[in-house]
Amino acid sequence: MAYKSTHFKGNKFLISLLFSLLLVFPLTSLSQEETKKGKQKLSSLEKSILIPGWGQIAEKKYLEGITFFTLEAIAIAGIIVYARKGNKYYHSYKEATSMPDAMKYRELSERYDIRRNKFILVAGAIWALNLLDMYLIYQKKNKNLFIFLGVDEKNSFFIKIIKHF
Numbered sequence: 001m002a003y004k005s006t007h008f009k010g011n012k013f014l015i016s017l018l019f020s021l022l023l024v025f026p027l028t029s030l031s032q033e034e035t036k037k038g039k040q041k042l043s044s045l046e047k048s049i050l051i052p053g054w055g056q057i058a059e060k061k062y063l064e065g066i067t068f069f070t071l072e073a074i075a076i077a078g079i080i081v082y083a084r085k086g087n088k089y090y091h092s093y094k095e096a097t098s099m100p101d102a103m104k105y106r107e108l109s110e111r112y113d114i115r116r117n118k119f120i121l122v123a124g125a126i127w128a129l130n131l132l133d134m135y136l137i138y139q140k141k142n143k144n145l146f147i148f149l150g151v152d153e154k155n156s157f158f159i160k161i162i163k164h165f
Contacts, residue, residue, distance in 0.1 A: 045131075045138050052130035059137055068130045075126055078119035086112035 048055030053069030056062075086109050093105035150158055 043138075045134050048130055048134040052127050055134045056130075056137070059134075061137065064133060068126065068133070071126045072123060072130070075119050075123035079116055079123060082112045082116035082119060086110075086116055 042050075044055035044058040046055070047058050048068075051069065052072040053065040053067070056065030056068060058065075089105045089109040089112060093102055093109055096102035096105055150160070152158060
């Protein structure tokens with residue numbers, strides 16, 4: 001009997017949010033000067049969308065950039081650590097031979113899954129704060145960027161970024 005690990009239930013909301021932002025805000029936007037030179041350069045906002053803190057560092061706000069990057073790295077490390085622990089105990093739960101062992105391993109699995117989910121929320125919050133900070137920096141320079149936050153009819157949270165060229 002082959003073991004198939006399907007326990008990690010990652011947060012589909014955060015993944016779909018990231019992909020929808022990338023669709024709304026294309027990464028290949030080039031100014032006319034950059035097109036002439038043949039260079040493809042990411043703006044500070046685009047850098048922050050990809051890696052929290054990168055845009056702040058590009059804007060020479062080193063403390064903010066390093067802080068966002070470090071916090072996001074810690075959150076991602078927490079997600080990985082607790083996902084592995086949860087999966088380990090879930091595997092032990094599936095392989096348990098007695099009811100008390102199964103209950104113990106299931107409880108441990110759920111405890112680590114809850115911690116993993118909290119780290120996923122923290123990572124999303126750090127990423128959103130990073131974008132908000134970058135938006136405020138970018139808004140001082142250019143008046144052609146808008147960010148909308150809202151809830152749709154299915155009570156799903158969304159962020160919409162609109163940039164006029």
